[in-house]
Amino acid sequence: MSYFSDIYKGIKTLLTGMSVTGKYFVTSRKGAITQQYPDNRDTLQMFERFRGEVIMPHTDDNEHRCTGCQKCEIACPNGTIEIIWDRGIDEATGKKKKKIDQFVYHLSMCTMCGLCIDVCPHDAIKWGQNFENSVYDRSTLTRVLNKPGSTLMQGVED
Amino acid sequence: MPLRITENIHNWLFSVMPEGVASLVEMTLIAVVYLTIFAVAGLFLVLLERRVAAWFQLRIGPNRVGPQGLLQTMADAIKLLTKELTGTEKADKFLYNLAPYFVIISALMALAVIPFSAEFHAFDINIGIFFLIAISSIGVIGILLGGWSSNNKYALIGAMRSGVQTISYELSVGLSLLTMVVITGSLQLSEIIEVQKSGWLILQGHIPAAIAFMVFMISGTAETNRAPFDMVEAESELGAGFHTEYSGMKFAYFFLAEFINMFIISAIAATVFFGGWLSPFGITESIPELGVFWFLLKTMALVFLMMWFRWTFPRLRVDQLLTLEWKYLLPINLVNLVLMALLVWLNLTLRL
Amino acid sequence: METEVLYSNFKSEEYFINMGPQHPATHGVLRLLLTIDGEIIKKVEPDLGYIHRSIEKMCERDSYQQIVHLTDRMDYLSANINNEAVCLAVENALQLEIPERVKVIRTIIGELTRIASHCLWWGVMGMDVGALTTYFYGFRDREMINDIMEETCGARLTMNYNVPGGLMLDIHPNFVNRVKEFVAHFKTKLPEYDRLLTGNVIFQKRTVGVGVLSREDAISFGASGPVGRASGYSCDVRKHHPYSAYDRVTFEEALRTEGDTYARYLVRIQEMWESLSIVEQLIDNIPEGEHRVATNAVIKLPKGEYYQKVETARGELGVYIISTGTKNPYRLKFRSPGFSNLSLLNHIAVGGKIGDLVATMATLDLVIPDIDR
Ligand code: SF4
Numbered sequence: 068m069s070y071f072s073d074i075y076k077g078i079k080t081l082l083t084g085m086s087v088t089g090k091y092f093v094t095s096r097k098g099a100i101t102q103q104y105p106d107n108r109d110t111l112q113m114f115e116r117f118r119g120e121v122i123m124p125h126t127d128d129n130e131h132r133c134t135g136c137q138k139c140e141i142a143c144p145n146g147t148i149e150i151i152w153d154r155g156i157d158e159a160t161g162k163k164k165k166k167i168d169q170f171v172y173h174l175s176m177c178t179m180c181g182l183c184i185d186v187c188p189h190d191a192i193k194w195g196q197n198f199e200n201s202v203y204d205r206s207t208l209t210r211v212l213n214k215p216g217s218t219l220m221q222g223v224e225d
Numbered sequence: 226m227p228l229r230i231t232e233n234i235h236n237w238l239f240s241v242m243p244e245g246v247a248s249l250v251e252m253t254l255i256a257v258v259y260l261t262i263f264a265v266a267g268l269f270l271v272l273l274e275r276r277v278a279a280w281f282q283l284r285i286g287p288n289r290v291g292p293q294g295l296l297q298t299m300a301d302a303i304k305l306l307t308k309e310l311t312g313t314e315k316a317d318k319f320l321y322n323l324a325p326y327f328v329i330i331s332a333l334m335a336l337a338v339i340p341f342s343a344e345f346h347a348f349d350i351n352i353g354i355f356f357l358i359a360i361s362s363i364g365v366i367g368i369l370l371g372g373w374s375s376n377n378k379y380a381l382i383g384a385m386r387s388g389v390q391t392i393s394y395e396l397s398v399g400l401s402l403l404t405m406v407v408i409t410g411s412l413q414l415s416e417i418i419e420v421q422k423s424g425w426l427i428l429q430g431h432i433p434a435a436i437a438f439m440v441f442m443i444s445g446t447a448e449t450n451r452a453p454f455d456m457v458e459a460e461s462e463l464g465a466g467f468h469t470e471y472s473g474m475k476f477a478y479f480f481l482a483e484f485i486n487m488f489i490i491s492a493i494a495a496t497v498f499f500g501g502w503l504s505p506f507g508i509t510e511s512i513p514e515l516g517v518f519w520f521l522l523k524t525m526a527l528v529f530l531m532m533w534f535r536w537t538f539p540r541l542r543v544d545q546l547l548t549l550e551w552k553y554l555l556p557i558n559l560v561n562l563v564l565m566a567l568l569v570w571l572n573l574t575l576r577l
Numbered sequence: 578m579e580t581e582v583l584y585s586n587f588k589s590e591e592y593f594i595n596m597g598p599q600h601p602a603t604h605g606v607l608r609l610l611l612t613i614d615g616e617i618i619k620k621v622e623p624d625l626g627y628i629h630r631s632i633e634k635m636c637e638r639d640s641y642q643q644i645v646h647l648t649d650r651m652d653y654l655s656a657n658i659n660n661e662a663v664c665l666a667v668e669n670a671l672q673l674e675i676p677e678r679v680k681v682i683r684t685i686i687g688e689l690t691r692i693a694s695h696c697l698w699w700g701v702m703g704m705d706v707g708a709l710t711t712y713f714y715g716f717r718d719r720e721m722i723n724d725i726m727e728e729t730c731g732a733r734l735t736m737n738y739n740v741p742g743g744l745m746l747d748i749h750p751n752f753v754n755r756v757k758e759f760v761a762h763f764k765t766k767l768p769e770y771d772r773l774l775t776g777n778v779i780f781q782k783r784t785v786g787v788g789v790l791s792r793e794d795a796i797s798f799g800a801s802g803p804v805g806r807a808s809g810y811s812c813d814v815r816k817h818h819p820y821s822a823y824d825r826v827t828f829e830e831a832l833r834t835e836g837d838t839y840a841r842y843l844v845r846i847q848e849m850w851e852s853l854s855i856v857e858q859l860i861d862n863i864p865e866g867e868h869r870v871a872t873n874a875v876i877k878l879p880k881g882e883y884y885q886k887v888e889t890a891r892g893e894l895g896v897y898i899i900s901t902g903t904k905n906p907y908r909l910k911f912r913s914p915g916f917s918n919l920s921l922l923n924h925i926a927v928g929g930k931i932g933d934l935v936a937t938m939a940t941l942d943l944v945i946p947d948i949d950r
């Protein structure tokens with residue numbers, strides 16, 4: 068007798084499974100869980116904390132907040148950040164002072180761990196939301212984050 | 226007024242050419258028509274499978290090439306055509322190259338006896354069902370050859386599984402159809418459909434017919450090596466199974482043949498159980514042109530059922546596959562056959 | 578259904594087959610050397626090292642803050658729990674007082690990670706036994722957790738959200754609502770998992786009685802997590818050595834005694850329910866307060882040895898630190914759950930079919946980078 072009840076139970080469980088997929092088949096037109104990337108580029112909104120790449124925001128006057136303290140360079144676990152610094156003359160005091168020449172960022176090495184941004188005392192670097200980073204030549208992934216001719220914003224160090 | 230196109234072409238050909246040449250040309254024409262059907266149906270079914278799978282899985286499916294992604298499989302076929310044909314060094318080259326043709330030709334031959342409508346029926350032999358069963362088991366030779374000759378252990382395991390599977394499930398396919406033949410009293414497909422003018426066989430034979438239908442669908446799915454019986458490919462176990470070493474168009478042949486076989490199994494079921502090209506309750510009896518439509522509708526419904534199976538169920542293990550056949554389907558089938566014979570003998574079949 | 582060979586007139590020959598390093602069932606670059614006789618498995622030899630990255634050696638070079646982000650790359654499906662393990666070890670060594678808020682948030686995020694990991698496992702489990710659709714349903718629910726993670730931590734997989742001393746950032750304002758939304762959503766979906774796969778007769782035939790691991794073997798092989806618990810070995814670190822906020826939530830340790838593939842499956846399903854209940858208990862009363870206590874910029878652990886274990890989605894992860902008082906560990910050793918769980922594969926897979934091996938391996942839930950490190 069268990070032979071037949073086995074068959075009955077088996078068929079019942081199979082039909083239960085089919086009802087689950089069947090339900091989704093009928094309602095799928097509304098509830099597709101996939102996104103039509105890159106068609107939805109215009110509407111695609113990343114979360115504000117999304118870690119895409121490290122960027123250095125500049126003001127309209129081409130000023131940034133990086134003092135060249137190199138804390139981020141030390142915090143970085145894999146040598147992604149290289150700060151090439153220089154000594155300039157502080158106009159106000161006339162003393163020699165450290166400033167960045169180039170803030171070199173090797174995107175190809177970055178693990179998006181966030182330690183550099185966490186450690187920066189002046190909030191000079193931030194997360195950018197761009198994630199479309201594929202390139203044909205990997206050397207283009209090495210970027211200089213400070214724009215040419217940019218200067219340190221006044222009052223950051225105080 | 227039935228369609229007379231085929232007859233007109235036939236008469237015209239024989240009027241302009243000597244008889245021998247004319248029949249040769251005619252055969253070629255028919256072959257070309259069927260090849261076209263084969264290609265179109267294969268490509269369409271692949272597309273359908275992908276769309277249906279996508280909907281089951283809450284995805285959208287192919288929607289890039291052509292309107293609504295309709296040309297996607299066409300593009301894939303062209304891509305496969307241009308791909309390099311690779312193979313293993315130590316393969317048995319002759320058998321390796323032969324295998325895909327076995328598979329695809331047996332599928333094509335089976336297609337020839339399928340009655341699309343009263344008119345559209347290339348090859349109406351009196352042993353139609355028998356022929357179909359016989360042909361559908363030839364395909365497995367191709368799979369065995371492919372698995373054996375490609376000199377790959379995964380392929381070999383896949384091929385051996387396929388042999389085991391087909392030999393077992395053939396019985397059930399045959400017996401379940403035989404059950405229905407008891408009612409019809411004929412193996413000829415056109416006659417089987419004629420009988421159903423007084424009610425589809427699944428209604429005429431009610432309980433035993435329903436059981437036979439279920440058995441047929443299960444074993445038919447197994448015959449076509451589709452999930453949940455896709456032991457042969459079982460991608461999580463064997464990579465790609467018997468066609469691991471095939472690439473390009475040779476792979477595409479296997480792939481197309483699988484889909485055509487699915488179509489054939491569904492078509493047989495539609496013919497034998499659901500009245501083939503007959504409309505339900507004869508609502509469009511006066512327009513025989515609609516026969517093709519009804520036939521395809523029923524077939525597609527059954528194809529959909531098979532897809533539904535595939536995208537819901539886990540795969541059986543190889544020994545469970547055999548348990549299912551020998552311990553469940555076959556005994557049930559035999560009892561069912563006797564039941565059906567009794568039914569016919571006692572005149573308990575339902576007729577409209 | 579077991580088949581038994583009573584006698585055989587056929588001569589059979591054993592042969593080798595390579596499963597992996599590129600094989601769909603190994604979920605990564607694991608290579609299994611199978612000795613099989615027909616379809617029956619005689620021996621399974623795992624061959625490791627294809628994704629070895631010397632994480633432990635790299636840890637000896639890195640500062641303690643930097644070590645945390647390497648652990649993301651071990652068992653990437655329980656990244657947050659791995660992070661937590663290192664942070665707890667460092668915090669305990671420094672005897673830092675961690676704010677309550679941090680503990681609760683860590684627990685919630687840890688449990689969400691566990692659910693996400695189990696969702697993925699469930700989908701892949703279905704796929705391994707041939708039901709492809711489960712994969713997408715599992716991912717649908719995992720995606721919601723990923724969104725929560727992305728909003729709060731900034732990344733979906735390698736979050737690096739914990740730092741020694743607390744959390745890198747406070748939770749996002751939407752966090753609580755989103756988690757509640759997810760809990761409500763997932764409560765309707767979990768029964769569906771059962772309807773689709775658990776009850777399915779084919780699935781049961783594939784799993785019940787397959788790959789049986791006894792309690793003694795589980796202990797002697799060092800099995801932990803769901804694998805050990807399915808064999809009746811009560812080994813939940815959250816219960817036995819509570820860390821973070823696990824001492825203040827009530828939950829049941831999912832225990833079964835059968836030890837087969839189906840039991841391991843059921844344990845994980847039950848764990849998802851338990852995790853949901855833990856999240857529910859905590860989400861409404863996250864204490865106010867700091868999300869981080871300040872540590873020195875350069876963390877130097879006092880000289881000594883420190884061990885911390887946590888329960889990841891796969892089992893017991895241990896972090897063993899030897900410090901000589903410098904800013905880097907002298908030696909850091911991870912006791913990863915996947916490694917011990919893999920070691921018992923040969924023991925339980927022998928005698929089964931290839932299909933059984935795949936099903937068994939799916940319920941061991943191996944993550945290869947966790948095994949190789
Ligand atoms: S980015 Fe920040 S941490 Fe790095 S050098 Fe500039 S100020 Fe210092």
Ligand code: SF4
Pocket residue numbers: 121142143144145146147148176177178179180181182183184
């Ligand atoms: S995110 Fe991490 S890896 Fe990337 S630059 Fe910052 S510290 Fe270095």
